[in-house]
Amino acid sequence: MSIHNVIQVEGLTKKFGDFTAVNAISFKVEKGEIFGFLGANGAGKTTAMKMLIGISIPSSGKATVAGFDVFTHAESIKKSIGYMSQKFALYDDLTVKENITFFGGIYGLSRKRIRQKSAVLIEELGLEKVANKLVGALPLGWKQKLSFSVSMIHDPKIVFLDEPTGGVDPITRRQFWEMIYKAANQGITVFVTTHYMDEAEYCDRVSIMVNGKIEALDTPKKLKEQFKVANMNDVFLKLARG
Numbered sequence: 534m535s536i537h538n539v540i541q542v543e544g545l546t547k548k549f550g551d552f553t554a555v556n557a558i559s560f561k562v563e564k565g566e567i568f569g570f571l572g573a574n575g576a577g578k579t580t581a582m583k584m585l586i587g588i589s590i591p592s593s594g595k596a597t598v599a600g601f602d603v604f605t606h607a608e609s610i611k612k613s614i615g616y617m618s619q620k621f622a623l624y625d626d627l628t629v630k631e632n633i634t635f636f637g638g639i640y641g642l643s644r645k646r647i648r649q650k651s652a653v654l655i656e657e658l659g660l661e662k663v664a665n666k667l668v669g670a671l672p673l674g675w676k677q678k679l680s681f682s683v684s685m686i687h688d689p690k691i692v693f694l695d696e697p698t699g700g701v702d703p704i705t706r707r708q709f710w711e712m713i714y715k716a717a718n719q720g721i722t723v724f725v726t727t728h729y730m731d732e733a734e735y736c737d738r739v740s741i742m743v744n745g746k747i748e749a750l751d752t753p754k755k756l757k758e759q760f761k762v763a764n765m766n767d768v769f770l771k772l773a774r775g
């Protein structure tokens with residue numbers, strides 16, 4: 534494996550009975566890259582992501598994540614990555630600080646490290662005034678940003694974000710993307726699914742899945758040239774409509 538490719542996927546397939554949800558997908562993602570993983574509802578994105586984060590065994594194909602094989606080293610993968618699921622993951626009935634402490638513990642951080650991380654994170658997110666408030670009382674956008682930070686509390690090499698900005702307003706989405714850029718600038722690889730086509734424009738490269746297959750993969754600029762359209766929304770519509 535090239536040291537630059539933190540994700541390598543070749544012919545990765547997942548079948549549920551006779552149904553092929555992910556059909557022989559292949560791609561590579563480089564260190565520090567923001568890789569957009571697009572597709573219509575049911576295209577197979579979440580199924581593919583679950584195989585990459587080591588919680589679903591592929592039916593066939595090959596994949597390594599952070600240098601570890603998804604078939605044989607799923608536990609090592611889990612320790613090397615961060616994951617933010619579509620459904621908000623923090624506990625509403627714990628405070629901001631308690632959530633950070635809880636997840637820091639789950640990721641195996643020492644008490645000292647948790648205290649340090651907690652202080653930095655609360656300051657960076659501007660959450661000082663609500664640090665002792667229940668997460669359930671925070672606006673959705675704040676929760677999402679906190680959830681993203683918590684998913685990286687253990688300094689992972691790669692962070693997987695499954696529709697991280699679903700339902701939040703455009704300004705908060707913009708702020709969320711600033712956090713994504715910051716993570717990528719620090720060398721963290723960001724693998725992100727989204728249904729917002731403006732966000733697809735922010736990615737370094739974008740793949741588009743249709744019925745379990747990757748039908749296009751390139752930079753947003755090259756995809757627009759290839760499909761002779763002005764924006765990613767039109768690229769997506771051309772592919773999804775076939």
Ligand SMILES: Nc1ncnc2c1ncn2[C@@H]1O[C@H](COP(=O)(O)OP(=O)(O)OP(=O)(O)O)[C@@H](O)[C@H]1O
Binds near residue numbers: 573574577580581
């Ligand atoms: N455990 C399962 N058993 C059977 N079929 C499944 C299972 N999980 C997913 N599928 C099917 O696989 C297909 C791909 O689903 P998946 O959730 O990966 O799509 P997606 O691209 O993530 O969609 P969305 O954008 O709605 O999250 C769908 O047709 C879904 O019904």
